[in-house]
Amino acid sequence: MILCDIGNTYIHFCDKYRIWKNLPTNIDKKNLQADIYYISVNPENEKKLLKAHKNSYNIAKIIELDTPYEGLGVDRKAACLGIDDGVIVDAGSAITIDIMHAGRHRGGYILPGLASYFRAYKQISPALDKQINFGISLDEIPLDTQTAISFGTLKSIVSCIKETIGGKKAYFTGGDGKFLAKFFEQSIYNEMLVFNGMQLSIERALKKYEEKK
Structure with a gap:
């Protein structure tokens, strides 16, 4: 599993503790040998990732943060989780x-x-x-x-x-x-702050799924 944070300038990847970034126009497919779970604040850059790697899944819906803030970006939610x-x-x-x-x-x-x-x-x-x-x-x-x-x-x-x-x-x-x-x-x-929040969200979602079974 590779985690991915799609920003406005770069696309950031995390494979366990290895982090790297690519320009959206130059995604290194050699590093992408597993399913990708991503969040995105840029729809155009998201399209570029999906074109480069079909097995990519948007996990924005499971990034949950208790907040009164309307329209808080998914990347900000992820960064705040765990703090x-x-x-x-x-x-x-x-x-x-x-x-x-x-x-x-x-x-x-x-x-x-x-x-x-x-x-x-x-x-x-x-x-x-x-x-x-x-x-x-x-x-x-x-x-x-x-x-x-x-x-x-x-x-x-x-x-x-x-x-x-x-x-x-x-x-x-x-x-x-x-x-x-x-x-x-x-x-x-x-x-790792954003990626830690993404990992935490995935673990919570899996726990909820197991509890419902």
Whole structure:
């Protein structure tokens, strides 16, 4: 069994503890030698997976999370499952921040991903078409444009998340999650967070099925 998380930019796969990602237009079929159980937030990329591997099954219906939030994405549900208390930050194409308390999802919000910030700067002016400087200090006022853009991006994201976290534990995942986690003392980076939630949902569904037999 291979687990699959279909995002807006990449398709992520997990075979036990081995994780890899492919662009939707370049799925490596050699790695897909078992049935695939997937969730998806992008219908077009989902079609590409189904074309590459027919034995693929959408498990969105069994991803259940106690929440008052309307329209919560299936990937956010999966990331939150298994976390009773804390803040879950999934930093991918978008950065989603969700709050869990006493096993219940209390709400959350969405920020643009790092790449989206820099595309926005580029659209404002060619002079702002700069690469992010990941080594900047957020305690020093910038003295050049590249640092200013990097500072503005990171400071706004980190400050917003820090206010939400407060004294709680923070769980980071996603492509930029490992980098962002460095700004928080109480952070835990876990690239398996979404896949763990999917696995938990499958186990719960199988248990319900066995109990009905």
